[in-house]
Amino acid sequence: MLLAFILVIPAVAAGLVLMFNLRRAATAFAVTAGALEVAGLALTAWRVSRTGSLEAGKYLRADALTAFFLVNVGVVFFLVLLYSTSYIRHIPPGRFSSARWFYSLLFLFLFTMVGVYLAANLGLLWIVMEATTLASALLVGFYNTEGAVEAGWKYLIVCTVGLAFALFGTIVFYVAAVHAGLGPDDALQWSVLAQAGPMLAKSSTLIKLGFVFLIVGYGTKIGLVPMHSWLPDAHAEAPSPISAMLSAALLNCAVYALARYNTITVHSLGPAFSHHLLIFFGAASLLVAGLLMIVQQDLKRLLAYSSVEHMGIIATGIGLGGLFGVYGALLHTFNHSIAKSLLFFSAGHVRETVGTSRIPALRGLARNLPWTSAALVIGLIAIVGLPPFGLFISEFSILREAFSQSHWPAALVLLGTLSVVFGAMTYHFMRMLTGSPERAGSEVPAKSKTGAEFFAMGICAVLLVIFGVTIPAPFNNLLKAAMAVLQ
């Protein structure tokens, strides 16, 4: 009942918001519906943490892992909605780029992401994951400029091809399950497959083949190298709240799907196969992203590559397995969402006030935009993994797992890349923040109604500090329960 509720609200809101032509009216409606939805998500998480998993029919299911990610998407959506209320005035009006279309697509996007988390059937999971690509493609191309249209097309094509491979992997898993003796209705239910490890071991070649296709397919959505080519373009050309939504929420969706499949594979084949693949792709993402970050010239593209790098860290964490690896990976999905949202919000603000997001053109931000620069600095320290912010704890946990397993290649890649990233990002940010602002393009912004934007950024910063210092007990319990689901 509750599960249907949290799915129906964004779907209905997506349709209803189109009736409001005026920006203010649409915003008001969106905020109301959004608040309702976030309340629903919080309620679901609370119910699940109290009573174990919730089910609605054969196709919807919410266990602890789902609840954990629902909390994630709820927080991110709330922040993005808050930020958008003020940011939306920057979007040039067009036939399909008005406020109501923005909110409608945003709700549709949320609907598909919640659908991914609630799917109990692996086939349905794929269908809704493809729907997230479709729902967000129009958001990526929202500005309708040359860059946005190219980025949107590339995103649509690359992710659809990637998900086609994931569909093939899903089919292979289905065939493996049916041949191992499961009935056709059960063969795609995750809860059944996760328990059927020994049965599935009979079709081990098929499971291996399927998992390879799945990691390539869902890895495309996560942004693992070498399937990441869409990510820098899409995250850089989209409007900043959408970039935040993509980096902070959508990538986690794909991680969730891959983690579910990883559990099935580990239960049937043992950890060696899937962990090697995950660590391989994770390390590759780390290296490539870290190196490419050095030569970036655009702020939002730099942040996009940072997302690739952090997804690499998460993949490595899941790949290492063990208590600290999975704990670190899951915690990192949350911390990275908050930090990346903060950074994208600040980048959006910079872009709209200064007029560009190209790093060589941004100078002396610390003098012009003091609050935004503060947010940028907080975001920088957080994203490179320094204390007292949350990412330090999650990265430390993953590193600890690598060392305790004596997995020297992974540890070396992690440490090396983190250092390189630290250097690169600090260099780029210092270029932007220091110095004196010169020529046109760095004018002092008028005092405008940016309250909501700063409020959102402030919440991010506070959350980062809180999670850096201590992890609140209810959250920790939910996290531990989610880990248990994956073991």
Add this chain to the structure above:
Amino acid sequence: MMNFVMNAAQMLLLVLAAPLLRGVISKLKARIQKRRGASVWRPYADLWKLLHKEDFVPNTASAVFRAAPVIVFAVTVAAAAFLPLLHPAAFLAMDGDIFLFVYLLAIARFSISLGSLDGGSAFGGMGSSREALVATLAEAPFFLVLTALAILAKTASLSGIAAWTIHQDFFDVSTVHILAFVALAIVAVAETGRVPVDNPTTHLELTMIHEAMVLEYSGPSLALIEWSQAIKLHLMAALMIGLFAPWGMSETAGLGAVAVAIGLYLVKLLCLVVGLCVVESSVAKLRMYVVPDFLRVASALALLAVIFTAITKR
């Protein structure tokens, strides 16, 4: 004895009916293009006329120029001896005659190329070089197609392949045969100089391939060359029928069976002719530098057919 008579009759039919085939094709094309067209017996009248005209030879030509038409005619008629027409055995059938057949046609092409070069005109040289390009590229798929079918039939004789195919079920669709048929159709078009490789009725010298080579010939020499070209067209058609659709060929020598065989052969020939005329009337001739690409398609399909003989059972 009866076999000998039938085989000889086959060969004579191939040779003597060739101009009639040419006439039917022209008439049918004319009809498709909404013209009345010349009579189907016109090629015979042309041959008769040419045989009674004087044979002009350029001053600079040597014996090669004079010998070429004779060699072409002789070799083409010899090639006709290897094709099964009415029953799955030919006048001269031996193991490996698929290669002999291809090379006899190649000797014919080679001779006419030399002859036109010897004639000394610019267009002769141009025609020779173009013909050499098309012939080189068409030879590989030709061989591969015959090889693929020979592998399936486990015999390297055209008559053997026809005999094997008769015993196959018509409704069992065979990948190898479909691929080989398309490749051989492309090769046949290239070998006989029809649209889209070469337009046999063009009067623009720059678009000619075969016609450019015979510009210098006249009288009986030209008659022999024209007749050889018609025989070659008939040979390629009979080859396609014999390799891919030989059902109806009589295995016995009874008169009824032979009549049925002739009737069915004419029906199949008519189908091919209609196909050729429709293609010639609707497709434009390819530009010269696209022709190698066209033949590359035939090579790829023929190669795939050979590989498929190993992959599939049929």
Add this chain to the structure above:
Amino acid sequence: MGLIELAAVKVLSSAAVLLFSTVLLMATAKRITTCVYLLAVQAVILTLEVVAAGYMEHVPEVYIIAGMVLLAKVIGIPYALLWLMKKLHTPHDVGASLSPGYSVFVMSGLIVLSFVAVRLYLQELHATEVMLAAAVALILSGAFLMVTRSKALMQVLGLMVLENGIFLAALVTTFGMPLIVEIGIVFDLLMGLLLMGIFVFRIRDTFDHLDVSRLRRLRG
């Protein structure tokens, strides 16, 4: 009944050959409309295959899937693509970076590769070898078309061929997945086509051409 049974058996045994033919013909095609017609032919072959398989195995819900495939893939998608071609007024040229001759060579290589790949996994997958090889060949040729043809509509078409291949692979190994999943997949495909159509219009309006290889603004 014997005649229908015979027809079903013939369809099942010759579908693979026909699919290989459409794939090779697509490699030689020089116009987008030719490829669209070939896509429709492929979908017809798939529908016949679904119906024949359902008839032979006596699984009635397969007919629903066949009807869906008929509506969506035989009529819907080709019609949508042709409508897009008409509305966009773009040149019909395919934008091939490989000439038809070389494309056919590469496509033949991909067909052989799919047979090799299927041989490795055949004993696990209880399906007729030829049909599974046809499915893999469709997938590979869809990817090949997407890579070597630079027009946006050809990329969409390559994607449709790829999805046809995956659908066929699901069909020959499992007689299709549960009905809801199949319906969802086809629905996703149609929505994807809708989105791609919207984007194609936007590309044409922003860039004035539909040549994807000339979209090179974002690099690094």
